[in-house]
Amino acid sequence: MCGIVGYIGKRDVAPLLLEGLQRLEYRGYDSAGVVVNSPKSGALKMVKAKGRVRDLEARVPKRFAGTTGIAHTRWATHGAPSDVNSHPHLDPENKVAVVHNGIVDNAADLRAKLEAEGVVFASETDTEVITHLIARSLADSLEEKVREALKVIEGTYGIAVMHADFADRIVVARNGSPVILGIGEKEMLVASDVAALIAHTRQVVTLNDGEMATLKADDFRTYTTSGTQTNATPETVEWEAASFDMGGHDTYMHKEMSEQAEAVDRVLRGRIDDRFSTVHLGGLNLDAREARGVRRIKILGCGTSYHAGLIGAGLIEELARIPADAEPASEFRYRNPVVDPDTLYIAVSQSGETYDVLAAVQELKRKGARVLGVVNVVGSAIAREADGGTYVHAGPEVCVVSTKCFTNTVVAFALLALHLGRIRDLSVADGKRIIEGLRKLPAQIEEILAMEPEIEKLAQEYAGAQSMMFIGRVRGYPVALEASLKLKEISYIHAEAYPASELKHGPLALIEPALPTVAIVPNDDLLEKNRAALEEIKARSGRILAVAHQNQEKADHTIVVPKNEDELDPILMGIPLQLFAYHTALAMGRDIDKPRNLAKSVTVE
Numbered sequence: 372m373c374g375i376v377g378y379i380g381k382r383d384v385a386p387l388l389l390e391g392l393q394r395l396e397y398r399g400y401d402s403a404g405v406v407v408n409s410p411k412s413g414a415l416k417m418v419k420a421k422g423r424v425r426d427l428e429a430r431v432p433k434r435f436a437g438t439t440g441i442a443h444t445r446w447a448t449h450g451a452p453s454d455v456n457s458h459p460h461l462d463p464e465n466k467v468a469v470v471h472n473g474i475v476d477n478a479a480d481l482r483a484k485l486e487a488e489g490v491v492f493a494s495e496t497d498t499e500v501i502t503h504l505i506a507r508s509l510a511d512s513l514e515e516k517v518r519e520a521l522k523v524i525e526g527t528y529g530i531a532v533m534h535a536d537f538a539d540r541i542v543v544a545r546n547g548s549p550v551i552l553g554i555g556e557k558e559m560l561v562a563s564d565v566a567a568l569i570a571h572t573r574q575v576v577t578l579n580d581g582e583m584a585t586l587k588a589d590d591f592r593t594y595t596t597s598g599t600q601t602n603a604t605p606e607t608v609e610w611e612a613a614s615f616d617m618g619g620h621d622t623y624m625h626k627e628m629s630e631q632a633e634a635v636d637r638v639l640r641g642r643i644d645d646r647f648s649t650v651h652l653g654g655l656n657l658d659a660r661e662a663r664g665v666r667r668i669k670i671l672g673c674g675t676s677y678h679a680g681l682i683g684a685g686l687i688e689e690l691a692r693i694p695a696d697a698e699p700a701s702e703f704r705y706r707n708p709v710v711d712p713d714t715l716y717i718a719v720s721q722s723g724e725t726y727d728v729l730a731a732v733q734e735l736k737r738k739g740a741r742v743l744g745v746v747n748v749v750g751s752a753i754a755r756e757a758d759g760g761t762y763v764h765a766g767p768e769v770c771v772v773s774t775k776c777f778t779n780t781v782v783a784f785a786l787l788a789l790h791l792g793r794i795r796d797l798s799v800a801d802g803k804r805i806i807e808g809l810r811k812l813p814a815q816i817e818e819i820l821a822m823e824p825e826i827e828k829l830a831q832e833y834a835g836a837q838s839m840m841f842i843g844r845v846r847g848y849p850v851a852l853e854a855s856l857k858l859k860e861i862s863y864i865h866a867e868a869y870p871a872s873e874l875k876h877g878p879l880a881l882i883e884p885a886l887p888t889v890a891i892v893p894n895d896d897l898l899e900k901n902r903a904a905l906e907e908i909k910a911r912s913g914r915i916l917a918v919a920h921q922n923q924e925k926a927d928h929t930i931v932v933p934k935n936e937d938e939l940d941p942i943l944m945g946i947p948l949q950l951f952a953y954h955t956a957l958a959m960g961r962d963i964d965k966p967r968n969l970a971k972s973v974t975v976e
């Protein structure tokens with residue numbers, strides 16, 4: 372999605388902003404732009420370009436000095452990707468510059484009104500209305516001008532504004548799109564993502580919705596859109612700047628897959644309680660009595676996080692015996708759901724900023740529900756909006772497609788399920804068994820990662836397929852869903868995921884030699900049923916790649932993964948298929964870290 376970076380201080384701002392934009396490249400974008408002020412006159416100078424940050428960089432003139440500036444990477448919503456539609460947007464007198472993430476819902480009405488007053492628009496964007504509204508305000512201060520503009524805007528925004536007549540400041544505001552201030556020594560930064568700040572400072576302030584801030588070189592203040600001071604105090608970001616680098620790997624995806632053992636180790640660390648065969652999850656804000664009162668659990672997430680939620684729901688039902696299910700948050704929020712006071716809702720999101728999930732959480736809270744968050748990014752909107760929850764501690768994930776965050780989210784659900792189970796009816800012996808299984812995970816993940824050369828060969832063999840089927844049963848079905856999503860996202864091979872039990876109810880008609888099937892075949896109580904499905908496919912001359920705990924006779928190839936406890940097997944069985952998707956995409960020459968049409972965090976509808 373779009374990215375914002377801004378700086379005010381003493382340094383030459385353009386290189387710093389371009390470097391910041393590069394750090395945001397992973398979010399997906401189609402154009403970029405930068406504005407800086409002239410140190411002497413305060414006049415605004417702007418360069419914009421359709422394409423990548425390097426296209427913008429090539430256009431920035433040698434003499435482009437300035438010590439205050441704002442920059443943006445855009446992912447087109449209103450108006451096609453083009454130089455003119457790129458942000459920042461300036462008013463005709465070149466006094467006001469605005470960068471904006473989000474969508475102005477009433478842009479068409481506002482545009483018509485402004486045009487009727489004689490305003491000539493340069494672009495097709497919704498953002499440009501904000502620029503004109505600020506430029507036309509007669510208020511005395513920049514803060515008041517921005518506030519007046521925001522009063523008439525409906526929609527979501529994270530904005531940063533510069534004004535040639537108020538050259539000592541940048542004014543920013545947030546409503547539904549992240550804005551994070553970076554607090555430095557005699558310099559201040561702003562960005563939509565800590566990735567763009569971390570090389571300069573780890574002291575940050577995350578604005579709340581409805582909050583604004585004024586940044587000056589040696590000072591900042593925060594206040595609400597109605598003008599009340601909010602006195603935010605900076606927090607320290609734990610992530611290292613180096614964790615945003617490629618670390619010797621060819622792609623972020625490869626780096627992030629290879630980090631999964633240590634990431635799982637991190638989510639387990641300090642949480643296991645051997646004395647009571649349970650785990651402690653500090654931030655849940657749900658005491659034992661309340662946990663016992665929960666009658667049902669509903670998990671909401673999108674995409675990969677929804678798949679993690681499906682595995683989570685299975686774990687909660689198995690270990691805690693609480694009825695649980697998962698639903699795409701994007702669907703839930705539009706179907707006027709019945710909100711039940713005895714249901715515990717869990718919002719799951721790696722970024723903590725996905726708009727569909729955030730909107731579902733806000734709707735639930737409005738209806739009086741209790742909502743927990745299972746989130747990776749500390750201090751993100753969903754984490755703050757929830758009543759409590761747990762962080763998944765995967766570290767930053769830069770690649771657009773999620774791998775280590777998915778794995779850690781599922782482990783976090785296993786911890787939650789164990790915690791709830793041990794408050795309810797899970798025995799000490801079963802608690803111990805699950806803890807032992809959890810402790811084995813990092814070493815078993817390393818074992819799977821070491822199989823990469825073998826998986827690479829298999830991927831090369833299947834890379835020619837036009838389409839692929841993924842099947843799994845009960846615990847294996849969400850694994851199949853996630854593996855199929857990974858393959859489509861980065862290789863663009865069409866893939867379908869079906870419960871193995873549903874094959875004979877329709878999709879079996881598709882099976883033929885040209886449609887390979889990837890089958891999840893754990894060695895659990897459904898093994899024989901899964902083997903029967905393989906027989907059915909083989910009888911129709913379908914090619915089969917199995918992920919299993921022992922070699923499968925009916926399969927053309929089997930990836931044999933280490934066995935854990937039955938309930939925890941899904942955590943491991945998806946990992947070889949991440950590698951499979953990766954090497955398939957690589958064999959097909961795809962841009963792994965930036966798949967077409969996708970962006971890392973979807974902060975708009």
Ligand code: F6R
Nearest residue numbers: 674675676720721722725772773
């Ligand atoms: C796919 C992927 C997406 C996200 C989805 C929700 O690899 O990463 O499907 O899971 O867009 O994002 P988060 O988890 O940040 O809420």
